[in-house]
Amino acid sequence: MSWNQPPPYPPLLPPSRPGWTRMRVIVPSAIGLFFLGVIVGSAGSSDNAEISGTAKPTVAATAKSTPPATATTDAAVEPAPTATKAPTTKPTPTKPTVAPADAKPANPETAKVPNFVGMVLQTAQDTAQAEGFFFLASHDSLGASRMQVLDRNWKVCTQNVAPGKTVSVDTKLDFGTVKLEESCP
Numbered sequence: 001m002s003w004n005q006p007p008p009y010p011p012l013l014p015p016s017r018p019g020w021t022r023m024r025v026i027v028p029s030a031i032g033l034f035f036l037g038v039i040v041g042s043a044g045s046s047d048n049a050e051i052s053g054t055a056k057p058t059v060a061a062t063a064k065s066t067p068p069a070t071a072t073t074d075a076a077v078e079p080a081p082t083a084t085k086a087p088t089t090k091p092t093p094t095k096p097t098v099a100p101a102d103a104k105p106a107n108p109e110t111a112k113v114p115n116f117v118g119m120v121l122q123t124a125q126d127t128a129q130a131e132g133f134f135f136l137a138s139h140d141s142l143g144a145s146r147m148q149v150l151d152r153n154w155k156v157c158t159q160n161v162a163p164g165k166t167v168s169v170d171t172k173l174d175f176g177t178v179k180l181e182e183s184c185p
Contacts, residue, residue, distance in 0.1 A: 157184035
């Protein structure tokens with residue numbers, strides 16, 4: 001080997017760290033910052049009377065009004081309006097009135113049920129909510145007990161309330177559904 005030639009093997013470099021090793025520091029730090037933000041955000045003061053359950057007394061100021069000044073030759077000085085403090089009283093707690101469970105409103109809102117058969121389940125639900133029906137359910141019409149997780153992949157085959165019938169908006173609408181690629185039973 002000559003002194004002027006490079007060595008026959010490359011010099012040893014320190015090993016570089018793979019990218020996943022940095023994630024061992026970044027991910028726990030991000031999770032810790034998230035929980036710190038949740039703790040700080042939930043540690044707010046409870047000055048709001050509705051949240052704490054107690055009402056704070058208020059001070060009302062009243063001002064005496066004076067009639068408008070008229071132009072006279074005598075120099076009259078009018079007293080400035082004064083504020084008086086209204087007496088403060090403790091609010092009396094009132095119990096909220098709760099309607100009995102079996103009591104129903106005198107005139108429940110009613111709506112005409114549209115025809116949902118043939119619609120995509122998501123569209124049928126959106127249409128029902130636009131008509132005022134919010135108590136909705138769906139089931140697998142083939143009896144396979146499959147859950148309708150992604151509503152856009154299901155179509156309506158049956159409905160429990162006949163189309164065109166006027167019912168209360170509190171009525172439960174139940175849709176019998178199958179997957180889009182399947183045929184209705």
